[in-house]
Amino acid sequence: xxxxxxxxxxxxxxxxxxxxxxxxxxxxxxxxxxxxxxxxxxxxxxxxxxxxxxxxxxxxxxxxxxxxxxxxxxxxxxxxxxxxxxxxxxxxxxxxxxxxxxxxxxxxxxxxxxxxxxxxxxxxxxxxxxxxxxxxxxxxxxxxxxxxxxxxxxxxxxxxxxxxxxxxxxxxxxxxxxxxxxxxxxxxxxxxxxxxxxxxxxxxxxxxxxxxxxxxxxxxxxxxxxxxxxxxxxxxxxxxxxx
Amino acid sequence: xxxxxxxxxxxxxxxxxxxxxxxxxxxxxxxxxxxxxxxxxxxxxxxxxxxxxxxxxxxxxxxxxxxxxxxxxxxxxxxxxxxxxxxxxxxxxxxxxxxxxxxxxxxxxxxxxxxxxxxxxxxxxxxxxxxxxxxxxxxxxxxxxxxxxxxxxxxxxxxxxxxxxxxxxxxxxxxxxxxxxxxxxxxxxxxxxxxxxxxxxxxxxxx
Amino acid sequence: xxxxxxxxxxxxxxxxxxxxxxxxxxxxxxxxxxxxxxxxxxxxxxxxxxxxxxxxxxxxxxxxxxxxxxxxxxxxxxxxxxxxxxxxxxxxxxxxxxxxxxxxxxxxxxxxxxxxxxxxxxxxxxxxxxxxxxxxxxxxxxxxxxxxxxxxxxxxxxxxxxxxxxxxxxxxxxxxxxxxxxxxxxxxxxxxxxxxxxxxxxxxxxxxxxxxxxxxxx
Amino acid sequence: xxxxxxxxxxxxxxxxxxxxxxxxxxxxxxxxxxxxxxxxxxxxxxxx
Numbered sequence: 001x002x003x004x005x006x007x008x009x010x011x012x013x014x015x016x017x018x019x020x021x022x023x024x025x026x027x028x029x030x031x032x033x034x035x036x037x038x039x040x041x042x043x044x045x046x047x048x049x050x051x052x053x054x055x056x057x058x059x060x061x062x063x064x065x066x067x068x069x070x071x072x073x074x075x076x077x078x079x080x081x082x083x084x085x086x087x088x089x090x091x092x093x094x095x096x097x098x099x100x101x102x103x104x105x106x107x108x109x110x111x112x113x114x115x116x117x118x119x120x121x122x123x124x125x126x127x128x129x130x131x132x133x134x135x136x137x138x139x140x141x142x143x144x145x146x147x148x149x150x151x152x153x154x155x156x157x158x159x160x161x162x163x164x165x166x167x168x169x170x171x172x173x174x175x176x177x178x179x180x181x182x183x184x185x186x187x188x189x190x191x192x193x194x195x196x197x198x199x200x201x202x203x204x205x206x207x208x209x210x211x212x213x214x215x216x217x218x219x220x221x222x223x224x225x226x227x228x229x230x231x232x233x234x235x236x237x238x239x240x241x242x243x
Numbered sequence: 244x245x246x247x248x249x250x251x252x253x254x255x256x257x258x259x260x261x262x263x264x265x266x267x268x269x270x271x272x273x274x275x276x277x278x279x280x281x282x283x284x285x286x287x288x289x290x291x292x293x294x295x296x297x298x299x300x301x302x303x304x305x306x307x308x309x310x311x312x313x314x315x316x317x318x319x320x321x322x323x324x325x326x327x328x329x330x331x332x333x334x335x336x337x338x339x340x341x342x343x344x345x346x347x348x349x350x351x352x353x354x355x356x357x358x359x360x361x362x363x364x365x366x367x368x369x370x371x372x373x374x375x376x377x378x379x380x381x382x383x384x385x386x387x388x389x390x391x392x393x394x395x396x397x398x399x400x401x402x403x404x405x406x407x408x409x410x411x412x413x414x415x416x417x418x419x420x421x422x423x424x425x426x427x428x429x430x431x432x433x434x435x436x437x438x439x440x441x442x443x444x445x446x447x448x449x450x
Numbered sequence: 451x452x453x454x455x456x457x458x459x460x461x462x463x464x465x466x467x468x469x470x471x472x473x474x475x476x477x478x479x480x481x482x483x484x485x486x487x488x489x490x491x492x493x494x495x496x497x498x499x500x501x502x503x504x505x506x507x508x509x510x511x512x513x514x515x516x517x518x519x520x521x522x523x524x525x526x527x528x529x530x531x532x533x534x535x536x537x538x539x540x541x542x543x544x545x546x547x548x549x550x551x552x553x554x555x556x557x558x559x560x561x562x563x564x565x566x567x568x569x570x571x572x573x574x575x576x577x578x579x580x581x582x583x584x585x586x587x588x589x590x591x592x593x594x595x596x597x598x599x600x601x602x603x604x605x606x607x608x609x610x611x612x613x614x615x616x617x618x619x620x621x622x623x624x625x626x627x628x629x630x631x632x633x634x635x636x637x638x639x640x641x642x643x644x645x646x647x648x649x650x651x652x653x654x655x656x657x658x659x660x661x662x663x664x665x666x667x668x
Numbered sequence: 669x670x671x672x673x674x675x676x677x678x679x680x681x682x683x684x685x686x687x688x689x690x691x692x693x694x695x696x697x698x699x700x701x702x703x704x705x706x707x708x709x710x711x712x713x714x715x716x
Binding site (some may be wrong): 109132135136138139142143146147152155156157161163164167168170171173174175177178 | 502577591594598599601603605611612614615618619621622623626639641643655658661662665666668
């Protein structure tokens with residue numbers, strides 16, 4: 001019973017049907033407890049004051065925004081190489097979640113920087129990189145919607161995801177290069193690794209775990225929806241051709 | 244030089260088009276595909292041409308010898324007949340451009356632009372292109388539609404000559420072209436039996 | 451491959467008005483800047499490098515969907531796919547033909563438009579160099595996007611949405627080359643990076659293009 | 669309520685926006701799931 005067994009829609013639906021409720025409860029509990037722990041039970045940072053509490057949202061969301069794209073890339077490669085429909089649909093299902101995580105990362109990053117920059121928006125390399133990632137996501141989703149035949153769509157979006165990943169990485173370094181030309185680096189660059197002492201470290205871990213579980217749960221949920229829609233369309237076409 | 248096909252089957256958008264279709268063609272054979280529209284004639288020709296992958300089975304032939312002419316006849320409207328043929332001569336690096344043009348009496352149309360050609364003239368240009376490729380295996384999709392009887396006869400003659408010279412031709416057509424010793428293949432014989440479900444999303448049941 | 455390249459250039463001149471359309475669009479985009487931003491030459495001089503590069507990218511974008519669309523619709527692409535020419539070299543020669551008819555003319559006219567925007571004189575050499583080196587990347591990446599969207603009816607808008615994010619590295623490095631030249635910083639690193647992106651695109655995009663074409667020809 | 673000092677608005681805004689986005693995403697996904705399940709069920713019946 002190799003892992004590839006679960007790429008068959010019927011087996012995947014059976015497995016995900018059993019796993020989904022457990023995951024939902026687990027991720028909800030973890031998310032609530034992580035945020036409450038971070039929000040209520042952590043001290044202020046001597047320099048940033050209470051805004052440090054935003055890391056409990058910004059860091060996990062930023063990580064998931066990037067990891068969602070990596071997951072889509074892996075799923076696309078699996079589709080291209082082994083032609084498993086479920087992995088193509090999982091990639092399609094992950095895109096909206098990736099976009100939401102990117103939006104959260106941008107919003108929390110901008111708000112976090114406000115006290116230092118004086119404005120909510122600062123063309124700081126890391127935030128700009130997330131806006132670029134957002135545009136890559138939009139292109140990916142637009143391509144899925146634009147093509148009727150879903151197998152062709154899966155192929156083309158997989159190729160776009162591969163090429164897009166290379167250029168997303170190139171854009172990340174281009175933005176760093178570009179911001180050097182701007183001024184000698186923003187005062188509060190989110191890039192520098194934050195020194196996070198223990199009081200914040202553990203709640204942050206819980207929040208990161210919560211976001212990962214939330215991502216997995218939503219991907220399973222949305223993939224099941226995509227599979228059902230594919231089956232419904234197939235039945236509708238079959239019905240039309242027999243009717 | 245032969246074209247042998249062993250039980251290939253083809254799926255498009257999750258539906259089986261034809262199943263375990265086999266035939267063998269040798270030098271001088273001509274195969275006419277019969278069957279209503281949508282029965283997979285174009286799909287089969289594209290599979291033979293290598294544009295479409297077949298779900299099962301194998302196709303044994305020398306791909307370099309395959310020359311495919313689809314419904315659309317690949318003629319650029321803004322180029323003259325000579326320029327169109329010169330382009331294809333360049334792609335297949337064939338040199339006997341003038342001989343082929345005179346063979347299909349296209350010399351008089353040499354400077355006419357693609358968009359001004361009639362259906363018959365376009366078909367003749369398409370055939371001239373096939374000759375230019377000097378590939379042995381011709382795959383022709385509905386070559387005779389929008390052609391009157393007289394042009395269809397001209398067309399049939401050139402196919403007969405191609406096969407007589409040791410070439411192979413596979414074409415789909417609704418009208419009878421009276422090409423001597425042609426085999427016919429009715430797509431209905433290979434219609435999907437519907438027993439096995441090809442669309443993975445329709446196999447089994449889930450709520 | 452050469453015959454496809456020459457044919458595309460001939461077709462560009464015969465039907466698309468050659469590079470006249472692209473240059474006219476580039477001129478209009480540059481003309482709009484002072485009309486929109488105001489005629490303050492200090493501002494214009496400062497933003498000139500970026501505007502020229504953005505104008506060049508948008509002008510390149512204009513003619514991308516014509517690369518495969520016409521051949522797809524009249525069956526030429528299908529016939530080419532079964533010809534001895536591999537899809538990769540078809541993509542490469544199409545991209546090269548696109549560069550000759552759009553990228554190159556843009557590069558040649560750019561200094562004239564830079565003068566209109568009163569760009570500092572130290573930037574002219576670097577403008578030409580960065581455009582000359584950067585526009586091939588625009589053509590090769592653009593050809594990939596054209597191949598992906600060739601099957602989509604009215605895919606022009608979708609093509610822009612797909613290709614512009616892929617142009618970001620070329621835009622940033624190319625524009626930075628000229629900006630740093632005008633503020634007397636060393637523009638060479640930026641130019642080398644632009645070259646890197648272009649070489650990468652020229653080397654790899656035809657393969658991605660061939661994959662996309664194979665899918666769209668099914 | 670915990671004292672957030674002078675950055676109260678920023679922290680609350682960040683948490684508010686993030687939680688809102690997550691709720692929208694989850695809600696939208698659930699709605700789509702329900703709609704897909706209903707459509708499939710309806711089609712499965714007519715096919716039988």
